[in-house]
Amino acid sequence: MAKVRKNVAMLASTIIMATVFQGFTLQAIAPSWLVVYCYPLGSILIFLCGFVLGQEWIELGKGFFAMVRLIFYSILLGMFISISPVFFGAEFANLDMLFSFLLGRGFIAILLWCALGMVGVFTGVSTRI
Amino acid sequence: MSVIRESVSIKKSRIGRDFMKRRFVSLLPLLVVLAIFFGFVLFGLSSKYVKATLTKSGFSVDLICEKAEDGLDFIIDINNDGPLQINLALVRIRLTKNDAYIWFSNWDFRREEEAISSGSSKRYTLSMELPKEKFEEIINEEKIGLNVTGVYEIKEIGDMSFAYPMEVRLGG
Numbered sequence: 001m002a003k004v005r006k007n008v009a010m011l012a013s014t015i016i017m018a019t020v021f022q023g024f025t026l027q028a029i030a031p032s033w034l035v036v037y038c039y040p041l042g043s044i045l046i047f048l049c050g051f052v053l054g055q056e057w058i059e060l061g062k063g064f065f066a067m068v069r070l071i072f073y074s075i076l077l078g079m080f081i082s083i084s085p086v087f088f089g090a091e092f093a094n095l096d097m098l099f100s101f102l103l104g105r106g107f108i109a110i111l112l113w114c115a116l117g118m119v120g121v122f123t124g125v126s127t128r129i
Numbered sequence: 130m131s132v133i134r135e136s137v138s139i140k141k142s143r144i145g146r147d148f149m150k151r152r153f154v155s156l157l158p159l160l161v162v163l164a165i166f167f168g169f170v171l172f173g174l175s176s177k178y179v180k181a182t183l184t185k186s187g188f189s190v191d192l193i194c195e196k197a198e199d200g201l202d203f204i205i206d207i208n209n210d211g212p213l214q215i216n217l218a219l220v221r222i223r224l225t226k227n228d229a230y231i232w233f234s235n236w237d238f239r240r241e242e243e244a245i246s247s248g249s250s251k252r253y254t255l256s257m258e259l260p261k262e263k264f265e266e267i268i269n270e271e272k273i274g275l276n277v278t279g280v281y282e283i284k285e286i287g288d289m290s291f292a293y294p295m296e297v298r299l300g301g
Contacts, residue, residue, distance in 0.1 A: 013160065051156055
């Protein structure tokens with residue numbers, strides 16, 4: 001049961017964070033509320049995801065590791081969506097937004113996510129004592 | 130006396146632990162509800178993005194240039210091979226000779242009326258009037274350089290720009 005809960009938590013968190021990731025990379029397509037509020041929304045949601053991961057993983061070390069996995073998975077899923085038109089025959093040159101984000105603000109966003117996610121994990125583990 | 134104090138402190142710590150246990154509420158259901166909402170957003174966004182990108186890459190321009198009395202006539206085919214409807218808003222043609230600027234013209238379109246549906250193309254005939262000396266400068270050229278730029282709107286996505294530098298043979 002615990003394993004199922006962990007997998008559900010990881011999957012749900014990945015979907016949420018991958019959606020927020022699109023607010024950074026697909027600014028022409030994403031809904032305006034996602035684009036305008038992607039930093040505060042991402043911060044609140046990563047904290048919430050970290051909180052739940054901390055509650056489910058219980059141990060701080062494992063929770064932190066789960067958070068690293070979450071960030072990795074959500075960026076991977078976000079990047080997959082960004083390059084998905086290639087699988088339908090679109091040119092790779094149209095994906096400039098993703099690369100400009102990853103080379104520019106992406107690093108800062110990932111650091112922010114990491115820090116807030118870890119705080120979330122810590123808080124989540126603390127409530128489970 | 131010390132025994133009584135100890136039992137009181139044990140009771141307090143138990144109460145505290147029970148309080149913490151009662152206070153613990155898993156936020157996993159909230160996360161799942163949020164994931165369902167964001168999942169729908171992500172699905173809609175991804176399909177819109179794929180369609181918009183395919184429409185953008187399926188957009189192309191074919192151009193024929195002909196001599197007219199005091200300028201040039203252009204026959205432009207706007208092709209939309211993408212899955213979404215587009216509306217042409219603006220076309221600008223810049224005329225060059227050996228990479229040197231000669232003249233340019235703009236054509237504004239009423240985008241509501243200039244809809245090009247998915248998988249179809251539309252032909253436009255545009256005329257560029259040139260001053261006499263400019264006309265004489267290019268009229269005997271075999272090939273001229275054109276930079277065709279403009280704006281079109283992908284329905285429900287927004288405005289997109291295009292730019293096609295091309296070299297054309299003068300006909301007519």
